[in-house]
Amino acid sequence: MDCENGADTSTRKRKLCRLVVLSFALLCILQATLNISLRLAFYSSDTTTTPDCEAIIKNLTKQQDMRMNELACYIQQGWIYFNHSLYYVSSNKNTWNDSREDCLQRGADLVIINSREEQNFIREFKKRTWIGLTDAEKEQTWKWVDGTTLTISFWDTDEPNGAGGDEDCGEIYFPETENSWNDESCDTKNVWICEKKNVEII
Incomplete structure (x- = not known):
């Protein structure tokens, strides 16, 4: 009796195993058929748009390559990329107006x-x-060079104060602290930072 039960259990296990393998194979065939059908339906539904899609993709790739080359060129010239802008720090000092003129000549x-x-x-x-x-x-109406009014500021304590008389230009005077801005005479000679905004790299 024990021998018969053992043989019966073994037969059932084999049948169950065959059923699982067969079910899995059928699922694979069904999945492959569905994938092929969907692809055929997609490509046959509108074959005229396929070349246009390819052209758009090629054009995008060319634009991305051009942007990356442009960015590489700026970086070679000493510009630094941060959060969709390029920044250039001068190596010499100048007045606020002459500093701004230098930035404008750089397209910034x-x-x-x-x-x-x-x-x-x-x-x-x-x-x-x-x-x-x-x-x-x-x-005392501080504006950015693009004409926008000041909304967020990082003035040092008691600044801006016009303590030196005619102090109409903003500077970072204390870079070691977050609230580092100071008002200064525009004729003072400082290092300056240019910014080129909205630089997309992808």
Whole structure:
């Protein structure tokens, strides 16, 4: 009796194993058939758009290559990429107006700081630098070089104060602290930072 039960169990296990393998094989065949059918349906539904899609993909690849080459060129010239902008730190010092003119000739402008992350990034240069901030148009109404008013600021304690008289230009004076801005005479000679905004690399 024991021998018969053992043989019966072994036969059942073999049948179950065959059933599992057969089910798996059928599922694989069904999956392959479905994939082929969907691909045929996709390509046959509108064959006229396929060349256009390929052209768009090739064009995108060319644009990406051009952007990467352009970015590499800027980096070779000393620009630094950060958060969709390129930054250039001068190696010499100049007045605020002459510094801005240099940036404009480079296709950029003096840096506009719009966030704490950008402020901390600029501070990493550890230099006293001109930024694109001025109240030359109206005293104590500070504006960026693009004409926008100041919304977030990092003035040092008791700044801006005009302590030296006619101090219409903004600078980073204390790069070791987050609140590092100071108002200074625009004729003071400082290092400056240019920013080229909205640089996409992909």
